Amino acid sequence: MxxxxxxxxxxxxAVYKRAKETGTADKWSDALAFVTLLMQDEQLAKAAANPKANREQFSEAFLGLCKDHLDTEAQNxxxxxxRNRRLDLVKYIAELFNQYKAEDEGYIEVxxxxxxxxxDAEQARLSSVLERVLEKKARLRVDVDPTLIGGVYIKAGDRVIDASIRGQVERLAKRLWT
Incomplete structure (x- = not known):
């Protein structure tokens, strides 16, 4: 990865630099998120990766799906x-773009x-604690994962806090078997 x-x-x-120049960071973030979402489709991903596919035809077909969601710059x-056979990188481009945007705007995606x-009160308290620890405004993206059994798993940039029951059991098992 x-x-x-x-x-x-x-x-x-390059995209973030252009977005800053034109004041369109939110627009670019949305465009990259939309293309990332499209690339999650298996058939589109296979077609994009197919070395035998005609790039011009694929480009026009793909952009046909995006016509109402991308401006001219994003389409280009x-x-x-x-053309560079890098459409499979759009997920990573979007992630990096959003990191640069967050850094510039003084917050961190968590x-x-x-x-x-x-x-809501628990989210507010968690956000407050994370802001003190990370020394930045925290924007939480919360999802429920029942496989954690209990507790919480937090990822902020390259920092990970695993306070889940599953994580504790895995660490205990590792200590017992080593």
Missing amino acids: SELTTLARPYAV FVRLLI DVSTAFPLK
Whole structure:
């Protein structure tokens, strides 16, 4: 995965630089998210990766799906990715773009997985604690993962806090068997 992030970085830097110049960071973030969503479709991903596929025809067909969601600049960017056979990197480009945007705007995206839904007060308290620890405004993206059994799993940038029951059981098992 780090290799893919390395390949995606120049694209993300260029797009973010352009977004800052034009004041369209939110628009670009939405466009990248939309293309990432499209690329989750198995058939589209296979077609994009097919070395025998006609790139021009694929480009026009793909952009036909995006016509109402991408402006001219974003369409040109997608054409560039298709021409360079890098459309599969769009997920990583979007992630890096959003990291740059968050850094610039002084916040950090925090993915929080919990075994059970958090109440608003619990989310506010968690956000407050994370802001003190991370020394940045925290934007929480909370999802429920019952496989955690209990507790919470937090990922903020390259920092991970595993306070889940599943994580504790895995660490205990590792200690017992080593």
